[in-house]
Amino acid sequence: MSFESWAAFAAASAVLLVIPGPTILLVVSYALGQGWRTALPIAVGVALGDFTAMTLSMLGIGALLAASATVFTVLKIAGAAYLVYLGVKLFRAGGTLRAEPRADAASSARMMAHAWLVTALNPKSITFFVAFLPQFIDRHGDFFTQMMIFEATFLALAFTNAFGYALVASRARNLVGNPKALRIFNRTGGTLLIGAGIATVAMRSGN
Template sequence: MSFESWAAFTAASAILLVIPGPTILLVVSYALGQGWRTALPMALGVALGDFTAMTLSMLGIGALLAASATIFTLLKIIGTGYLIWLGVKLFRAGGTLKAEPRADAAPAIRMTAHAWLVTALNPKSITFFVAFLPQFLDRHADFLTQMLVFEATFLTLAFANALAYAIVASRARNLMRNPKAIRAVNRTGGTLLVGAGIATLAMRSAN
């Protein structure tokens, strides 16, 4: 695995994580209702959930890679289209973040478990990773090494992103309810996603 592949994966992951999804909505809901104390347990639950979904996805990808190089290549092509579709959908999304404050006081372990369940058991998470990860894998390099590096990178970013959202939501609540701010995040993320998909397609065509 080259440094360029890792850097591209890191950049794309950072873009994707910043985009508000079901997990971030849950993090923001707890933070709006209960403040900064929710940040660490929620971030930990998100990281554990992503670890679960990502590991299951990587194991499936590894099986496909071992079975057929053609199927793996086809998966990468489909994944590129999926990234572009996600970008277009995100760009057209509205400017509201539908996260209602959770006033029910929950212990840290329950918040962590809730974040883990929402992240890990969402079928879209596994589908996303199956479409996303192959774009950066080198089928000629050691698969286990790539799996460990990509998982460690993504989980570090996921933890930091969830922690940041929780802190911002607890301290700058008006920002989380500002349609202009959310619209800007959606449009920027959507544009970058489409760009990442097109760049991936262009690099594949050049090889």
């Protein structure tokens, strides 16, 4: 695996993680209702959930890699197209983040478990990883080494992202609900995702 592939993976992952989905809505809901104390347990739960979904996905990708080079290549191209699709969808998204404050008294362990369940058991998580990861994997490199590097990178980014969302939501609630700020954020992220999808295709065609 080249440094360029790892850097492309890290950049695309960082953009993908900040897209408000079910996990981020849960993070923001807890933070709006209970403040900054939710940041650490929620971030740990999100990272554990991503670890679960990502490990299951990587094992499936490893099986595809061993079974068929053609299927694996098709999956890589589909993954690049998926990035572009997500980018267009995010660019066209509105400027609202529908997250209702959760005022129910929940322990740190319960919040962590809730975040893990929402992240790991969302069927879209595994589907996403199966479509997203193959385009960055070197077929000629050691698969398990790449698996560990990609997982460690993604989990560090996932933890940081969830922690940051929780802090922002608890301290800057007006920003979270600001349509103009969210619209700019969505358009910037969408543009970066489209660029990442195109870049991964160009990177492969140049090899």
